[in-house]
Amino acid sequence: MLSKRIIAIARSRASSAALSRGLNVANSHMRVAQFHSSKLLQAETVKVPQMAESISEGTLKTWHKQPGDTVEADEEIATIETDKIDVSVNAPSAGTLTEHLAAEEDTVSVGQDLFRFEPGEGGASKDAVKDQQESKPAQETTDKTEPADQQVEKGTPPPPPPAKEDIRAKDTAGVQGGESKKALKESTPSKPKESEPIPARTPGSRNETRIKMSRMRLRIAERLKESQNAAASLTTFNEVDMSSLIEFRKKYKDEVLKTQDVKLGFMSPFVKACSLALKEIPAANASIEGDEIVYRDYVDMSVAVATPKGLVTPVLRNAEGMNFVEIEKEIAGLGKKARDGKLTLEDMAGGTFTISNGGVFGSLYGTPIINLPQAAVLGMHSIKEKPVVVNGQIVIRPIMVVALTYDHRLLDGREAVTFLVKVKDYLEDPRKMLLA
Structure with a gap:
């Protein structure tokens, strides 16, 4: 009887642990789903505005705000240069800029997607971009474990590869055991140096600069x-x-x-x-x-x-x-x-x-x-x-x-x-x- 009670208690504990693991997985899925419903679905895509009847495209000259920056309503985010005037693209409301959909010097046309924007109180900050990064699959965001011999301390550059002379010295030392470094140096054929032509000196600067016409x-x-x-x-x-x-x-x-x-x-x-x-x-x-x-x-x-x-x-x-x-x-x-x-x-x-x-x-x-x-x-x-x-x-x-x-x-x-x-x-x- 005692053994049956012990088995029953063990089974009860195992089922409780499984249930707990299931709840944790469900909660994690709920958190991801809640993020997508509360964050991504609120983001707006702002398009290139109508500039004039005779202007259908322009050059994206400057981004005044970067992804993660908070902006106020009607604050200038980008400037589009046309052949007549510069057009300012402003924020539709207070919130956070989350993504650029065009790069500077790109040609953009009216109605084209320009940037993504998340409305808020202006205090919703750079966490939106951080949350998007955390919502990626685990295999993309988790650090991959490397073998111990491949791990390098952060901030320390890897050791330089051995020079050819060192490798040659090791091989020669293994074969000839007791030869001196002088003999080894003499046995290594030296590559003759090629004579480099001396450039003719030109007085003054002859630099040229090319810039794209606006x-x-x-x-x-x-x-x-x-x-x-x-x-x-x-x-x-x-x-x-x-x-x-x-x-x-x-x-x-x-x-x-x-x-x-x-x-x-x-x-x-x-x-x-x-x-x-x-x-x-x-x-x-x-x-x-x-x-x-x-x-x-x-x-x-x-x-x-x-x-x-x-x-x-x-x-x-x-x-x-x-x-x-x-x-x-x-x-x-x-x-x-x-x-x-x-x-x-x-x-x-x-x-x-x-x-x-x-x-x-x-x-x-x-x-x-x-x-x-x-x-x-x-x-x-x-x-x-x-x-x-x-x-x-x-x-x-x-x-x-x-x-x-x-x-x-x-x-x-x-x-x-x-x-x-x-x-x-x-x-x-x-x-x-x-x-x-």
Whole structure:
């Protein structure tokens, strides 16, 4: 009887242990299943956003966040460079970036999967990536056991392989037992050294660097070449006496800065003068579309702004209705957005006439290229004191050379020269702008 009770107790304990092992296995499966249901199913795949009607792809320029980083809602995660603007891809909500689905410098198209994102409070941290790694099969994540003779202490490099001379020395020592190292060295044939040619010395550096052209630079090159091929370009020049305008600016710039918080420069008088002249010479504000000429009653002035990526031309809408202060504020705002890379397609779309100010870089003369489909572009240059004749007397005056490049298909020489003379008259006597 005693032996039967002992056997029964043993069987009971064995079944309890088996049941416990089964529960542990079930719990582990439940944990894996719970991870997949609570983690993976919550992850979102963010796609390349719609950029514009005319843009279907771009180059993934920069990842601002890496997998495991926590982000806030609307925080910038990546920048996509197109041939016109840089597009920012922002986080849809607060959470954690879990995976990149494209690499930098890859070409990505609208609607393509870009990255995976796990929504959260922003405090769900890098544990998401760690949990994904822990959820992999055990044979992939467990360290493989190596034989004792193959284990190397972490951080210690493996011993270097024996040199050929050592192996040869061992073999010779085993055969000849008592020979000296000198005899062994003499018995080893030495390989004759080949004479190396001495490179010729070249004075100076001859390095070359190749970089891939940005999409914006490629687009600029394409547009400029298209303008040269399509337009019948011709340039006319004139000189502007800037004395009155310099005196006007000197007198009012401090007051405008104090009351309007904007600097009064030379761009606003030029924009205003061109807007008034375009009303009088409407062909300079027109464009060719097919076999038709489109005339406009408004002036959308494109102002060329230099940025590290190239020249861009943001647009001042309805410039004909603005005064000097309003023009300066608009130019300052667009210039800041251009330098920060925040210009949108709406900021650059359209434009009926362009002004390019190469004088800020020291240019004296230049022939600007027409920004198609516009009919003309005005080039400003630096101001230099020159001797000029005024009322029969030679005097020193600050002179700026201005250039008007125009499409001869739209403007005749008479109209182009008349336009530039009117701009010159407005600038040499700014009071005339109040009468126009």
